[in-house]
Amino acid sequence: MSRRSKSDAASSPVPTTTADRAVGRAGGRPGSGPDDHSHLPHHDLDIVLTPEMHRMEVSGTVALPPETTSRDTLGFLLREDLGQPRIEVLEPRSCVGELQLQATGRDPKLGATQRWEGRLPAPCPPDTSLVLSVAYAGGSESNGRWLHLGSEGSFSSWYVSVWLPTFGYRRGTGTLRYLVPKATVVKATGRLISREEHDGRALYTFAADVPSVFDFAAGPYTVVQRREGRIPVSLYLLHPLPRAEEFLTSTADTIAVLEEEFGPYPFDEVSIVEAPTEPGKIAGFEALANQGFLLARSDFLRANSHEVWWLGHELTHFWFPFVVGQAEGTGGSFMLDEALAHYGALRSVEALSGGAAAERFRRDGGQEAIRLTAAGYDNLLAAPSTTEGWDRVGYQLSDAKGHLVYDMLARTIGRDRFQSALHRITREHAATDIAWEDFLNSIEADADQPLQWFYEQWLNRPGVPTLSLVWSQAKARLNCVVTQSGGPLFRLDMPLQIEFSDGTARVHELHIEGETSELDIPTDTPVHAVRLDPHYTTLHATPEQWAEAEARRFLTKGRVAWDDEDLDSALALFREGLDHLPEIDSYGIEFLLRLHIGWLHQESGRFDEAMAEYELALTEPVRPADYLARLYLNLATIAGERGDRERVVWAAQNVLKAERALGKETDRSRQAQQLLSP
DSSP, rough: BBBBBBGTTOOOOOOSOOOOOOOBBBBBOTEEEOOOOTOHHHHHEEEEEEGGTEEEEEEEEEOOOOOOOOOEEEEEEEEGOOOEEEEEEEEHHHEEEOEEEEEEEESSSTTTTTEEEEEEEEEEEETTTTTEEEEEEESSSBTTTEEEEEEEEEEEEEEOSSSSSSBBBBBBEEEEEEEEETTTTESSSSEEEEEEEETTEEEEEEEEEEEEEOEEEEESSEEEEEEEEESSSEEESSOOOOHHHHHHHHHHHHHHHHHHHHOOOOSOOEEEEEEEEEHHHHHSSSSEETTTTTEEEEOOOOHSOOOHHHHHHHHHTTTTTTEEEEEETTOOOOTTTTTHHHHHHHHHHHHOHHHHHHHHHHHHHHHHHHHHHTTTOOOTTTTTSSHHHHHHHHHHHHIIHHHHHHHHHHHHHHHHHHHHHHHHHHTTTTTEOOHHHHHHHHHHHTSHHHHHHHHHHHHHHHOOOOOEEEEEEEEEEEEEEEESSSSSSSOEEEEEEEHHHHHHHHEEEEESSEEEEEEEEESSEEEEEEEEEETOOOOOOOOOHHHHHHHHHHHHHHHHHHHOOOOHHHHHHHHHHTTOOSSSOOHHHHHHHHHHHHHHHHHTOHHHHHHHHHHHHHHHSSSHHHHHHHHHHHHHHHHHHHTTTHHHHHHHHHHHHHEEEOOOOOHHHHHHHHHHOO
């Protein structure tokens, strides 16, 4: 799922939000056939939604598959705001009766989720299925994260917070019926079997015949559909969406790109469902993939309605992890979901927006990876995820660095071989989980070459190579020397572009290994410039980029804390940065720190404090152009809150002026234009 960093919310295509967090056992087991789901739970449930009361009621049965050993207790997870469930054993007859339940504490990784343990009335024999009756109800006016129940629109995300009880299994099959107010439209995991009306309410029935992770969205939706093409695309809209048809086409085009990368699209249709803005902000997402549909927050949807990068990212999640999940306890934290999703985003941008846009995407990711590394946040990409809490840094690195590693791997073995390996993985491991080591071995098998050296340097150790280039021309010869510094040495093959004074250019492949690597070639034509990796196809830093990243280290640390919702720590880190400014502030660090301090104040409703920081920032002689528009947009927003129309117009016009100076238009310009509208 995606939520871009607050500090880069309008300037960087690197999403930084909660990834899919796996719960329980794999969705399959060795030897089970593709249509044999007897090893999974089967659900037959009725869900009654009363959005105006922020309430849901769930009842029905869950059939658990046989275990090889006897069991006298059951452990499961359930959101704590859904109250204490009532669970009875219906089968086998030898242990019929109600479970004695005991809460055993919050789950450390899943938001607002309670652990429960229930003692069976009598031990259940081995190799025996267990059929349970379950019933619970809850919700609150404030609503918790990842489950929102409201008349403006409701949504869930089981992967992040469990609204259906999980008994140690991530996936299941079954039939779920949603009873909702008559004007409410439901989109949920599975096939829509029927819609009926009963006493002023509507009953939607969805069947999941394949291993699934169950979720829903419900609201007063208008459905806009695009039926031409092999895969239908639908928009479930709470409000009219400008360029809706263009968005539908862009979504279909993105799916076509991703099918080439990962294999056939795994569901019957593509659905993008609008989620209300404020509940989405509380949950912490801008866009969120569920099985078979994705949610997009109202404000984000209108500001970014058909940007290719976020569509590519979220739609890739339909393959990873909803078709192929990651086996628990293996390495590659976030590499088999978020990093692959961002690789899908990169490939979509390259195919649909062109090479220049893809280069910007790679450079943005590389820049973020360099800054995280300089701030001390360079975890190993191959490391397992943390067992306690949310691994914010691991997530950010997977997006900033992980997708570039996949892109370099594809270039190393050949794009066709990499695609072939991914197709085979999604085919052979459909509806199951794969261990990180098995994933890497599968890539190596299709590569038909040893890849341990690549895995070792990019996945099993930290760091970003720092490279400097020196060249000279004398006596009809060009000499180029590349030096590695500042950490472990990397083995790299990189293009070296030689640009001549007559306007021609030539590209040489330079093999880099060791502290220095040299290229010496004869040429009579005067050389104008030599550029190492001119289109940024290999993750690396220049000494200048590294120096800037080190100067920004407190800004980076504060951003990580902010994205982890530790606002007090973020504010303290930004303020600490003001005490450690470089002697010559050539990077505009004070401007950036004051912008972020003001931004934190603004989001907390402290407008006077925010304005004071923004005014100080504007007095700085160095004001990074990428962030100047953001500051003016924040000023315009505060002015709008205060009803100061003259100030809104002044600030919004400065947003447009700042972005025109950069030669681009981003979400900030579009938001400014909206503010300028009567």
